[in-house]
Ligand code: SF4
């Protein structure tokens with residue numbers, strides 16, 4: 001089956017299932033130590049993106065902007081960009097500034113690399129200036145995310161002596177996911193550079209005093225040493241398909257072998273991730289992780305009948321949808337609708353590859369979808385449950401089925417930044433929640449109201 | 454020590470120390486993490502609640518997507534406004550122009566949703582690629598037989614204020630096109646209330662009870678046809694001065710309808726607003742009914758505030774809100790709760806606004822224009838505040854620093870307007886300021902172990918007033 005574009009290109013987008021590229025870039029820059037995200041363009045974009053990120057992470061997210069005015073759109077924003085960089089430097093004292101050019105700056109054709117080079121030359125000892133072109137018309141927030149990761153790597157990677165550490169490029173996951181991934185890699189005794197690492201910067205502790213930025217993030221020193229790593233683990237099927245990722249770049253320019261994997265969501269994909277860690281470290285999987293896996297399998301058995309044959313609609317960021325489809329498939333839930341707002345050729349084949357057991361006659365895969373088209377498909381497909389971010393709520397409510405909140409954005413619940421999706425532990429949490437959600441629904445809608453299920 | 458950017462010094466004052474007028478009404482300093490949004494955002498705020506109109510954002514996807522259903526503006530009927538429609542411009546359209554796509558999008562949406570009118574918002578990029586949005590709107594309007602109104606809301610044109618103005622111009626295109634027969638002599642429009650959490654309904658009820666007809670709430674629970682005939686009202690009451698004054702002025706010039714600035718926030722201001730209108734009509738029956746209503750409501754709410762007042766007495770508040778009128782009302786309302794305002798700031802105040810704000814605040818109150826997180830944090834700490842009032846973007850700063858927070862912008866879901874709104878406000882403030890969680894945040898836990906525990910948090914279990922009040926709330 002081929003993916004159907006949800007709406008014929010050229011028509012209107014109704015309730016987008018994506019946001020814009022600069023948001024993804026800002027998340028990446030937030031995950032670098034002492035780095036301030038900076039949008040070159042009008043100030044509205046920065047304010048909107050901050051608001052959006054804040055409502056998910058519930059953390060301060062500072063994004064500076066060059067605050068284009070009407071004149072700047074005619075005469076160029078170079079002066080503003082430089083003044084802005086100087087002001088950010090004074091106020092935050094950062095070691096790096098991540099400059100993403102928005103639609104506006106890209107469209108008027110600003111030569112940002114030249115402006116940044118000029119600024120750096122005039123202010124020696126100033127922060128590193130990373131540039132990523134991020135117009136929304138060339139991709140979604142996840143595209144902006146991956147492009148920013150690549151630009152960061154290109155910017156810092158210098159020739160360096162080979163070392164035993166590994167690079168881990170996780171994609172757009174939750175801070176809790178990042179913490180767990182670090183834990184897993186460390187359990188194999190591997191030194192690891194995680195990029196980006198916003199596990200603390202976007203999920204930090206309460207402050208005793210004002211901090212210019214949250215502590216944490218990938219250090220610049222670690223970034224410089226990525227070119228000498230033993231391997232790069234690249235998670236997520238869709239960026240890998242494009243072959244213009246950070247991992248691919250490191251392989252081409254610094255001969256760091258690239259190991260492309262899916263997101264470790266569900267048992268099988270986590271097995272693949274663990275197997276890669278075993279190969280890299282030469283160590284066997286530690287006993288406590290094996291036990292975690294054992295408990296997961298045991299719980300699959302305990303709960304299998306409650307979920308078997310249930311129909312699920314899932315949508316959101318492409319790699320998470322692919323990962324969740326794989327998890328659902330291995331427990332006997334049928335994904336009937338898998339949709340994403342991004343337009344990736346690789347999405348549909350990857351979803352299909354993840355499905356071993358589902359009945360393909362009943363499966364619809366949409367790329368470039370918006371929530372209106374997703375809802376229209378869901379009305380026909382009649383799922384029993386929806387897996388999506390908070391944006392899935394109107395649909396779940398309309399269909400009268402439960403919503404299991406996953407991924408981004410979560411703005412109608414607390415704790416989106418602490419949702420665990422990856423590893424055996426993430427699979428365990430998702431499985432328990434899934435089973436219990438279905439049980440709860442059955443209990444609540446039963447006339448008898450059984451208290452023993 | 455947290456620094457303030459040199460260029461921003463003139464936009465910050467401390468009452469009693471500086472005599473020169475506050476510098477404001479200018480664009481944000483580049484590189485400052487402004488809390489302000491863009492002109493487009495301002496236009497969206499104002500027109501969004503018109504529930505039976507189509508709202509199409511012309512531009513790349515982000516501008517529209519960040520706006521999807523984020524506001525608490527309620528409609529009693531159609532829900533069309535809650536969608537986020539975008540032309541989602543792609544690279545080819547950016548290069549060759551987006552007019553064709555805009556036209557297609559409009560036709561498709563109008564056919565599908567049959568709206569009463571359509572608004573088309575231009576975003577920055579449209580201003581740069583030079584689409585003739587007006588021409589497309591004219592064409593589609595002719596073909597579909599509804600008003601299709603362009604909103605010149607390109608973000609870079611300015612701050613929210615610029616966007617308010619563009620929205621007022623757009624809304625005004627509908628005004629005067631409807632039939633006004635049947636509108637009585639004691640009739641008002643309420644401008645600048647957006648029916649957040651049903652506030653327009655509360656206010657409308659007051660006026661109706663007092664015998665005054667509300668022709669249109671603009672734009673709260675708004676309808677295209679209400680706008681068309683609102684020029685039949687005899688008086689315009691303008692709340693939230695920043696956003697709707699321009700429309701009121703247009704109505705005054707074109708239709709001779711006088712305007713009054715009012716606020717429906719707080720007991721004092723709500724009563725003043727009702728009396729203002731009643732006095733204007735000089736109708737003894739209306740005046741009497743207004744007096745009865747105010748007496749009854751204040752008599753009901755004021756005693757209920759007492760317990761909050763006791764618990765909150767002496768607490769210190771900082772506020773940073775969109776418009777200045779809201780700030781005035783908040784300062785007064787906080788006073789009514791026994792609290793002191795130590796910081797007052799707005800995103801878009803004018804020099805006169807800041808003058809007035811200075812007058813009603815105590816000495817030492819810091820007054821700021823277009824602030825940023827670093828500055829706000831600096832003041833929160835230096836002024837040792839217990840409560841911060843602002844929007845979603847300010848919330849994490851307050852929370853990180855261990856300070857209570859109350860949301861007072863368009864995203865809140867609790868009605869704060871009118872007499873009963875004051876009660877909700879008191880509950881909100883009380884729930885955050887007196888929560889026991891603050892004892893654990895680093896700043897407080899350190900302070901309570903210091904030698905001067907004078908402003909230590911009162912834990913509800915130990916505070917008799919708070920215990921009383923918990924019973925009352927149960
Ligand atoms: S592009 Fe312009 S209109 Fe859109 S959010 Fe940014 S500043 Fe506002």
Ligand code: SF4
Pocket residue numbers: 020021022041044045048102103104135136513514515516517577578
């Ligand atoms: S889509 Fe482009 S113009 Fe709109 S908010 Fe995103 S970066 Fe700004």
